[in-house]
Amino acid sequence: MAGSTIDHLVSLTIFLAAILLFISLFNQTIQTAILYQQHRHLATVCSDLLDNIMLNPGYPLNWSKTNSTLTSFGLQDPEFTQYRLSPYSLMRLQSLTGIPFTYPRTGVTYSNMSMGFGNFLFVPYTKAINYSTAAQLLGTTNTYGFNLTIAPIVTVSVKETHAANPLTIVVNVAGPGFPLSNAEVSYCFLKVVDKGGQKNPSYTSLFSTTYADGTGSAVINMTNVDADNAYVFIAYAHMSGLVGIGYHERNIGSKKYVLPLIDSFEDRRVLLVHSYNVHDEGPPESSVFFNATFVLLTEDFTLREMPMEDSTGKLGKVVYGQGTDKTWANLTIPTFNPGILIATYQTNNEYGVVLMPWGLSSMAFPVTFGTTADKPEWVVTDIRQVLVNGIAYQAKLSLWSLKGYGVIG
Amino acid sequence: MMRTIEILLVIIIITGAFIISSLFAVLPSPRQVSPMNLPRLALTTLQTLDGDYDLSATVFKANNDPAWAQLQIALSACLPPNLVYNLTVYEIQSGTQLYTPIRYFSNAENLGVSSESASYLTASSNVTFDVTPEKIGEHSNSGTLYILNCSDANGWWITGYTAQSLAQDLRDLLSPYFKKTIMVQNTTQLGQMLDNQSLQGETLQNAVVINTFGECVPIPKDYCQGYGRQNEGYSPSVAPASPYTRYCYTLGQRTALYNWTWVSIVGWPLYYVSNKEAFENADNTYGIYGMQLVSRGGINAFLQGLDNQAYRYDAAPVAFSIPGFVYLSSTVSDNCSYYGIYPSVNQTSTRALSTSIINDYNLTVALKIFDQVGSNIPGAVYDHIFRNDVDITGSLLALGLTRTPDIRLTALGLLAYYNPRLYASDYMANGTSRLVVLQLGQAGGV
Numbered sequence: 098m099a100g101s102t103i104d105h106l107v108s109l110t111i112f113l114a115a116i117l118l119f120i121s122l123f124n125q126t127i128q129t130a131i132l133y134q135q136h137r138h139l140a141t142v143c144s145d146l147l148d149n150i151m152l153n154p155g156y157p158l159n160w161s162k163t164n165s166t167l168t169s170f171g172l173q174d175p176e177f178t179q180y181r182l183s184p185y186s187l188m189r190l191q192s193l194t195g196i197p198f199t200y201p202r203t204g205v206t207y208s209n210m211s212m213g214f215g216n217f218l219f220v221p222y223t224k225a226i227n228y229s230t231a232a233q234l235l236g237t238t239n240t241y242g243f244n245l246t247i248a249p250i251v252t253v254s255v256k257e258t259h260a261a262n263p264l265t266i267v268v269n270v271a272g273p274g275f276p277l278s279n280a281e282v283s284y285c286f287l288k289v290v291d292k293g294g295q296k297n298p299s300y301t302s303l304f305s306t307t308y309a310d311g312t313g314s315a316v317i318n319m320t321n322v323d324a325d326n327a328y329v330f331i332a333y334a335h336m337s338g339l340v341g342i343g344y345h346e347r348n349i350g351s352k353k354y355v356l357p358l359i360d361s362f363e364d365r366r367v368l369l370v371h372s373y374n375v376h377d378e379g380p381p382e383s384s385v386f387f388n389a390t391f392v393l394l395t396e397d398f399t400l401r402e403m404p405m406e407d408s409t410g411k412l413g414k415v416v417y418g419q420g421t422d423k424t425w426a427n428l429t430i431p432t433f434n435p436g437i438l439i440a441t442y443q444t445n446n447e448y449g450v451v452l453m454p455w456g457l458s459s460m461a462f463p464v465t466f467g468t469t470a471d472k473p474e475w476v477v478t479d480i481r482q483v484l485v486n487g488i489a490y491q492a493k494l495s496l497w498s499l500k501g502y503g504v505i506g
Numbered sequence: 507m508m509r510t511i512e513i514l515l516v517i518i519i520i521t522g523a524f525i526i527s528s529l530f531a532v533l534p535s536p537r538q539v540s541p542m543n544l545p546r547l548a549l550t551t552l553q554t555l556d557g558d559y560d561l562s563a564t565v566f567k568a569n570n571d572p573a574w575a576q577l578q579i580a581l582s583a584c585l586p587p588n589l590v591y592n593l594t595v596y597e598i599q600s601g602t603q604l605y606t607p608i609r610y611f612s613n614a615e616n617l618g619v620s621s622e623s624a625s626y627l628t629a630s631s632n633v634t635f636d637v638t639p640e641k642i643g644e645h646s647n648s649g650t651l652y653i654l655n656c657s658d659a660n661g662w663w664i665t666g667y668t669a670q671s672l673a674q675d676l677r678d679l680l681s682p683y684f685k686k687t688i689m690v691q692n693t694t695q696l697g698q699m700l701d702n703q704s705l706q707g708e709t710l711q712n713a714v715v716i717n718t719f720g721e722c723v724p725i726p727k728d729y730c731q732g733y734g735r736q737n738e739g740y741s742p743s744v745a746p747a748s749p750y751t752r753y754c755y756t757l758g759q760r761t762a763l764y765n766w767t768w769v770s771i772v773g774w775p776l777y778y779v780s781n782k783e784a785f786e787n788a789d790n791t792y793g794i795y796g797m798q799l800v801s802r803g804g805i806n807a808f809l810q811g812l813d814n815q816a817y818r819y820d821a822a823p824v825a826f827s828i829p830g831f832v833y834l835s836s837t838v839s840d841n842c843s844y845y846g847i848y849p850s851v852n853q854t855s856t857r858a859l860s861t862s863i864i865n866d867y868n869l870t871v872a873l874k875i876f877d878q879v880g881s882n883i884p885g886a887v888y889d890h891i892f893r894n895d896v897d898i899t900g901s902l903l904a905l906g907l908t909r910t911p912d913i914r915l916t917a918l919g920l921l922a923y924y925n926p927r928l929y930a931s932d933y934m935a936n937g938t939s940r941l942v943v944l945q946l947g948q949a950g951g952v
Contacts, residue, residue: 250583272584279576406665407789408792
């Protein structure tokens with residue numbers, strides 16, 4: 098009798114231990130499989146969401162050029178099919194990485210997409226699409242978080258290797274995996290003619306074309322350029338369907354200059370403001386005089402200057418103070434064709450040139466839009482090659498689930 | 507003891523079940539858990555490379571053409587470094603073997619453990635339904651199209667465009683219809699034309715000259731104040747306020763002499779003259795430098811020259827803003843489908859020429875591009891024929907529309923005036939399509 102009881106006790110103990118062990122083992126396998134399915138599903142959602150953004154122009158179709166309220170989110174260029182994005186829609190994405198700033202004179206806060214001093218792009222928050230609006234329109238609120246990066250494929254770096262007579266500029270053209278050997282390089286060289294102090298500056302411009310060597314490098318020599326000349330050099334590189342842009346400026350002084358702030362997309366209006374009004378470096382300070390022009394990339398990949406009328410506000414001055422003179426000037430971009438606004442400026446002892454792309458692709462600016470992941474369990478990414486006004490870009494979407502991962506806990 | 511043995515047997519059975527189920531529940535490799543959509547990446551890469559039809563052009567080139575090497579460089583440059591590829595181009599044929607590989611290149615020995623691909627169909631330029639137009643002037647001593655593309659002049663009322671971009675578009679539209687198309691690259695070349703000098707061995711007589719500079723016209727430096735030919739371009743004694751009206755008179759004379767068809771694409775014809783060098787410090791009062799105001803007298807002086815009248819300054823307005831909304835004439839509307847050019851049928855005219863010029867300068871309306879509104883003609887081709895004569899001695903195509911110009915109207919007006927025929931050729935089916943397959947794999951790992 099005792100032996101039978103012991104037999105039952107031992108067998109039951111072993112049985113329960115074995116059952117627990119096997120439940121744990123099966124559970125492990127099932128958890129791994131479910132996680133795999135969830136990750137796989139997330140990858141599918143990421144690919145679909147990226148296509149949804151890239152292949153849909155949004156509604157209204159021309160929302161990026163007007164003051165209309167966006168009711169459907171998409172970045173495709175409404176004038177094209179396939180993966181071609183609108184350069185204006187990209188401008189209206191609220192940048193995740195740039196530090197926003199508020200212009201004290203108007204109280205307007207701007208999304209900052211600038212690429213360093215002289216290469217500015219500021220879009221008012223009221224005109225830019227924020228992440229929560231986009232997520233709501235895409236139907237991802239509270240379910241998925243995402244981060245969209247759109248960056249140029251071709252890198253065109255422009256460096257000054259000799260300062261004067263001749264000014265030597267080296268242009269290097271490369272993609273993420275390889276230099277673009279023998280690429281055609283079309284360039285615009287614009288030199289500021291300093292007229293001394295309180296006058297509008299003038300400029301001379303030169304447009305030409307050259308070719309990169311086998312390492313993707315082109316050397317360009319400019320005569321009649323002194324070490325104290327301010328200039329801007331803009332280069333477009335082109336080969337087998339790939340187009341990239343690079344630029345370089347030399348400014349004399351870096352405190353007093355004009356800063357372009359987009360005011361209205363529909364009216365193509367830009368505010369030019371005194372830098373001291375932005376950085377609040379303190380009065381009194383002299384006026385900054387400016388002379389603006391606009392260049393665009395033509396279909397044959399050459400740069401062309403588009404003369405601006407006086408009525409666009411191309412000539413003027415801005416002051417620091419609050420007197421009768423203007424603390425900002427209105428300037429109207431003459432066209433909806435993408436291009437580069439070039440504003441030459443001068444004040445008593447500082448002069449130079451600042452650039453602003455009209456259409457994000459004109460200066461190959463990148464943009465990062467979305468939110469940052471807060472300790473996500475899994476992040477998936479997908480990429481597409483896209484064209485933005487003929488410029489090759491890569492769009493990368495990172496996506497994660499906001500629903501947690503209950504299968505583990 | 508039996509119970510324990512039974513339990514051990516149960517454990518063996520469950521272990522067996524676990525092993526068997528584990529064998530069937532094969533988990534994927536880490537790379538497959540969250541894959542990048544390689545087929546989409548391959549497709550968008552091919553679309554990007556073909557964004558300006560470079561890929562389509564390259565795949566039809568000979569195997570030793572440098573464009574293939576450039577394509578490979580561009581492909582390598584635009585893909586992330588961790589991706590390996592194989593690009594193969596197939597000829598599409600009829601018969602038993604539908605796809606024949608004709609060229610491939612890769613950046614790796616193999617594409618790793620797995621790869622994905624996308625295909626892209628390219629068409630050669632021969633695949634389109636080919637139409638050969640009759641060349642204007644091919645049966646006579648004419649057929650030259652001059653397009654003013656002067657780099658040393660600025661335009662006016664062409665807002666949103668440059669004269670050079672308009673010139674490019676006009677060349678694309680019209681060059682198939684002319685024996686020779688010449689882009690007049692600077693005002694020096696324009697001066698040569700005015701002196702009956704051929705630029706590229708073309709026939710100067712009976713040519714068409716399109717002024718892409720809108721209300722402005724380029725002027726050679728030689729015709730400006732202080733230069734050798736100033737008497738033919740600058741005359742302050744006749745018109746102190748608008749001395750360059752004289753240049754418009756010269757243009758009219760040359761138009762008659764060479765029997766040109768002078769084309770004004772928008773606005774008030776010949777309202778300004780432009781030369782960036784000669785007028786470096788002068789602007790048109792609206793901030794466009796390199797320009798001098800001629801004003802209303804320009805078109806009158808041109809017509810005086812055309813009609814061989816004595817030059818006098820006449821600023822009486824011959825263009826008016828009354829018409830407003832105007833409509834394409836039925837003749838021109840009919841030509842839209844024939845030539846495949848479809849501008850909007852209604853436009854806004856604010857610079858329509860008056861019918862009074864017809865009698866004043868011996869003009870005949872050869873073609874109304876827009877319907878006449880009262881005594882205003884918003885757009886037309888005027889032939890100049892001396893009284894009691896039958897020969898045409900110069901023509902003027904004037905589109906008195908408001909800015910911004912639509913150069914399709916200019917093209918359509920010229921084609922409707924000259925009426926070249928279109929000869930349709932056969933559809934060429936063989937060797938017109940090629941399939942490009944891009945296969946992508948990820949380097950390294952499992």
